[in-house]
Amino acid sequence: MFQTMQQCTDFIFQLKASSYKGAPLESAQKILSALGHPEHKTKFIHFAGSNGKGSTLNATREILMAHGLKVGAFTSPHLERANERITINQQEISDKQFLHYANAVVQAVQDHLNGQFPSFFEIVTLIALQHFAHEKIDIALLETGIGGRLDVTNVITPEVSVITTISLEHTDMLGDTYALIAAEKAGIIKKGKPVVVGVENQEALKVIRQTALQQGAPLYLLHEAFHIERLQNGIFHYKEDSVIRHIQPAMEGAHQQNNAALAIKASQLILGHLQEDAVRTALQRAKWQGRFERFGQQLILDGAHNSEGTAALIQTLQQVEPTKKYHFLYAALQDKDHSVSIQMMERIATALYFTTIPMPRAASAQVLADQSEHFNKQVVEDWAHFLTEKLPQLAQDEVLIVTGSLYFIGEVRTFLKERGM
Structure with a gap:
């Protein structure tokens, strides 16, 4: 027991x-x-x-x-x-x-x-x-x-x-x-x-x-x-x-x-x-954590874990933040079709960043990045360090969207709350 x-x-x-x-x-x-x-x-x-x-x-x-x-x-x-x-x-x-x-x-x-x-x-x-x-x-x-x-x-x-x-x-x-x-x-x-x-x-x-x-x-x-x-x-x-x-x-x-x-x-x-x-x-x-959840004015967390979710995320971004430049940080599990979601983000992204969730079933950042043909893509080894460095560097017309697996969203939420962000 x-x-x-x-x-x-x-x-x-x-x-x-x-x-x-x-x-x-x-x-x-x-x-x-x-x-x-x-x-x-x-x-x-x-x-x-x-x-x-x-x-x-x-x-x-x-x-x-x-x-x-x-x-x-x-x-x-x-x-x-x-x-x-x-x-x-x-x-x-x-x-x-x-x-x-x-x-x-x-x-x-x-x-x-x-x-x-x-x-x-x-x-x-x-x-x-x-x-x-x-x-x-x-x-x-x-x-x-x-x-x-x-x-x-x-x-x-x-x-x-x-x-x-x-x-x-x-x-x-x-x-x-x-x-x-x-x-x-x-x-x-x-x-x-x-x-x-x-x-x-x-x-x-x-x-x-x-x-x-x-x-x-x-x-x-x-x-x-x-x-x-x-x-x-x-x-x-x-x-x-x-x-x-x-x-x-x-x-x-x-x-x-x-x-x-x-x-x-x-x-x-x-x-x-x-x-x-x-x-x-x-x-x-009726707010729901991890679904188009804002942390300040320039950071959005959204657990868009499949192509339909990504489509809804992009539609919402274009409705409520139509003039912003979009930076995406993406991590996912292996059991999803990532290519369609990545292609959707590519069409509107200023930059795409890929990282890996610390889980056995996680898709590697490199595998995800290899599915992207975006001119401004990057593999991020340490997402926590990336967020700490990236957020203060965002220009007024830029927004960072953390998306993909809800497990990843949970990790990021915990990190942000522990640091009072």
Whole structure:
């Protein structure tokens, strides 16, 4: 059994892939049975999608909290410590609680799985489900890890499912077409339970429509069942049977307006009626760390970890900083298609800098740089030293964007906060 948080996280972090070789979700279901089925004691909203899950979940949380609900949230990845993944009304799970529930999982693994541990993500999901059940919350918001159909979070039956976007990511696990990936994400759609969808790719949408029809699940599609009217300065109207006017989300960019609209619809399906002022205030508060997050006037952190995310980042930059010269510092993991994102950045970049995350699965800076044909590219060995030197040197019309893997964003955020930047 774990005695300290350090001992616990050191052990579970190294559980990259399950040693349990049973049927999909079987290990989690055996453990949940041993724990008294905490997943049956909470109401849920389930979020899947290639991009925007976290931002949409966070906006939904703010809206529901603004209407007086006690809201749990399970998100990933964490940026600084594992406790960030499990919150109730934005209060992180304590070390004591985390250890208590982790040790309950360990006992169940020893008793029912012959000591064959599931993955890190599965264990943390099981910790979250116990915590939410024990604290008797009104609703929990769960973000999938990868995919949906076989993701461990899919042991729940949600009141509402949300699918944000579909892009070609994790193709080795989810399939190499929009239709195949959509089929995996659509696995969170449950019989008779409504699904809110922001997906625009037609190939993916066809699969989602078919799945919703097969499950008898009411489908609420952005730009079809509910709409956005975009105004100037990041303001929009939300339009359905009634209109919520002049919403200005804290998160910048058209894609964040889409995420906010999904959050409004998901919240309305839970609450029935929304208070307009509460919605406006909630979305003005709904900031999400590491997503177009500003540190001062000339540094932006954005975990654009695939080509769709990079496209949204660039669109937002050109909307809110149209006259600036863009310097990018990029680091990524090996399991992504970097070339498309790099080509997108090349088109608008004054300079491109590539570095390596201190992780086993990291793509090397040189490999990333070799995919770029930009005239002003550079490999950075020590990104911390680079940031310290580069930031004071930026001219007034220049901005530095740190982007790529969210793990990298987490490292940089910690560095900046430790130095009071």
